[in-house]
Amino acid sequence: MQQSTRKAMEDRFPRLSEEVELDEKWLPLIDYLSTFGLKESHFIQMYERHMPSLQINVCSAKERLEYLLSVGVKQRDVRRMLLRQPQILEYTVENNLKSHVAFLMSLGIPSSRFGQIIAAAPSLFSYSIENSLKPTVRYLVEEVGIKEKDLGKVVQLSPQILVQRIDISWNTRLNFLSEEIGAPRDSIVKMVKKHPQFLHFSIDDGLLPRINFLRSIGMCNADILKVLTSLTQVSSVFASSQLSSGQRRSFTNCG
Template identity: 30%
Template sequence: MEINSSHNSSIMWFFKDRGFDDKSIHQMFKKCKRLDGVQRERAYENWDYLRSIGIQDRKLPSVVAKCPKILTLHLDEKLIPMVQCLVTLETKPGEVASAITKFPHILSHSVEEKLCPLLAFFQALGVPEKQLGKMLLFNPRIISYSIESKLSQIVDFLASLGLTEEGMIGKVLVKNPFIMGYSVEKRLQPTLEFLKSIGLTKLDLQRVTVNFPEVVCRDVNKILRPNFTYLKGCGFEGGQIAALVTGYPPILIKSINNSLEPRIRFLVEVMGRRLEEVTDYPDFFRHGFKKRLQLRQKLLKQKNIYCSLSEMLDCNQKKFLLKFGLIE
């Protein structure tokens, strides 16, 4: 694909020098009309600055391809102030470079108009200062969300669940910053309705949201309902499934083939136990399959010891061995 000769030739040579092909250069000019007016010196300066803050050479082309506008921004007025502010939020070296690599558009936003109001919004929700950076740098896309039309809707949704205790909504957002990217109408509300339909109470829904917000973010038809249907097909009744979900909510988002099916088969066929036993101890699905389930079952069988699932699994290895006299 030949580049339009009317484009800024000096910036095109800049891209060629850095290994960009004609197609990707064309795409960048389509994304950012301002590239035509940028001086090559500014592009060099901005590129070198991105390297200086820790973005790896091999990742720089991808960063610029995603957000070519970065090369047009004024270094002292735009890029440096934003990076300096983000560095104050960093809890570990390299987090800012990693955030920019994930979402380069973070650098195109204004410190005064976007970052500061955003931080104030989260602080008002009770997000501790130390957690602000962790949340924003883990999911830098948050900076692109509108407080009025996007984030406030998420907060209202969480408040509607009864999470009105001070700081509670902030805790949910810190625990899973990606929840802010979902639509209340298309994703969060349908998930809530589904969880209600399988028997979860309002208090159950609050606990699921606070402790496992990732469950509330998942697609009902692609993930939650197939897992529910699988559990029902195994022989669990509706009330038992509600108890399982309440006790260990990730059961609805675990892989059927890689997690649920091998554990249930092991429970029944190898351990010789009834399905009802995991209803009383849903954390059965949390434990590692080989390192905990299989190993401990083998040790207990060798000594012909029988115990409840919680007695078998709800302790570390040292306590387990001592409890059942398995240490020589």
Template identity: 75%
Template sequence: MDASCLGSDQRQDKGDDKNPRNRRPQRSTPPPPCPAATRRGCAVAFSLQTNVRLLKPNRRSRRSRYPYYDHDEDDDEEEADEFEFEEEDDYEGDDDLSGLEYPGVLYSNNPRAPIKKLVREKPALKQNWEGRQPKTRSRYDTPEKIDALHAKSKASRSIGLVDTDNEVELKNESISRSMFHKLQEEYDFDDKWLPLVDYLCTFGLKESHFTNMYERHMACFQISQASAEERLEFLLSVGVKSKDMKRILVRQPQILEYTLSNLKSHVAFLVSIGIPSVRIGQIISAAPSLFSYSVEQSLKPTVRYLIEEVGIDESDMGKVVQLSPQILVQRIDSAWKSRFLFLSKELGAPKDKIVKMVTKHPQLLHYSIEDGLLPRINFLRSIGMRDTDVLKILTSLTQVLSLSLEENLKPKYLYLVNDLRNDVQSLTKYPMYLSLSLDQRIRPRHRFLVSLKKAPKGPFPLSSFVPTDERFCKQWAGTSLEKYHTFRQSMLLKGFAGKTGRRTLTSRR
């Protein structure tokens, strides 16, 4: 990730405060850090927990529905006991805490930080990328005040303790009771948190997930089981899948604290910008941190900026957000200006062409210029394309900017000229070729027609890769769909065996 580019997206000079479009939304003053976290020596930072997935250009959306289109990212794997976290960028806190039932401090944003029991020491505020400390200081910033607050909390916790072995009726007793005792030994979990932990276990959370939630935002466990169930049931009712709830809770544990009215107002906002009701759950799963932003002071101004300054058509906003939900929770003003200037200067791209790119592939606003955009533009130049050709391809297929050079673009180009005997100019007519899977579509169809002796002489027609399998078999191969699928499967197995060095089993008739 280009650090310089990221910095420009996140930094706001004091002089820009006069411009209402550049002004950061006002936030509630964060309250004091939780004593339990301070006791464990956790660094405290008023930081935004945003899942920045698209800063690396060689990544694809996990929600792709087209298996024959190429994207440079592995398919989703089933989550094992250890939860896979996405890297998140740490920058100054922009979280709107007004929707919290119990507003609390956001803890260290790095999910990969080791979980250790540390000697209690003076809490250190985590510095942001410029080396500056957050402007807001906690009023509990001395060891003496923290000790006093911790003692008070410990005393209040000892009153009215629940017998966790007898009095609490659990839904997942065989799992949650033993797990909770381990959490109590390691993290001093309050006995009153058991019903909530038991309820969250219904979504598949394990010990490692609870420890990460505790380290990130311990205050979320102070919510009653009934309140948590009410809020999560609402999310399920608007389309969030139960299997996605684990990821949401670990990435954004504060969601347990947001009031029902807060959740409903954000869902209403998504509907108002054109998100279909059937896609609301997917948007929330992809960017759960949107609930930490004020609708009036942050989300709506972001949409206005995209429409008025960037130039995206208002009717396209729903589609843009569906393609990149993170666009709502990331600073896009500096990102737009820097990428607009780069594409204008580098390729002579007019604004309407760049707006078209952003509308088709809004992730463009988050790709690094030096490590993402420029290397791919230079690659297209290196294979003989003029800047006008490069601009034509990027306008019609902006997704090219997300593909890996070594594992995607270069192999396809070599197959184009060596096996298909086409020249580079054919890509300007059929840019879609670059987005298709070499192993799943391009090579199997080419080899299938060659095996049937139906491959035309001379350059192989790239138009044969465009239609569906059924139309390809009818129009080009003149054979059954089953025969083609059998051929392709056999070819894929041989390719897999070649890569792994294993033998493939062949059936004998």
């Protein structure tokens, strides 16, 4: 690197220069990514998470990010996506990005929601469609019991459901709710369909304390199950301030 160029980069990015061996070839990419609001501290995070992401040719990076913007990703979400999944700069449009977007379409997800799903789960692109994503979908249909026509709605409600170990989360929560409140399988399936976020909640720190709270206000197991499967949003169950006195009365008829 020429001395003047090195000095200019060190002046612009003193922390980055101190922590990594800067290459002048990175500068066009860094300048481009800066237009999405990335700062010096963000480039350090990207370097620490996945160093090769800063070695991508700026033209290739532009092509990939512009494609994501074209399918609905918001410019304001690009920075957060890159910090979570800097490898996204390496995923080619033809061999990766388009095929994964087509996969979302195959689930019945409207194109207007692609950007939201990608922003929420950018690691989606790191998973093989044939070896990971399709088996996850099959598991949701064949083991959990989600109907194929409902898959798109479930993924829209919780995009992370495609990139987590569904078999582990499903089985542990199925067993927990069956044992804790006597929930039948079809009720738990209904819960997952309406609130797939349920599969992300910790049992010990999330589900059990809330169930105990509902018991403390006089609800029996049947009431608790009705609440979990009937309220519009899971957060309504998990925040006592959102459970109105009317809702409490409507679900406290143990008889």
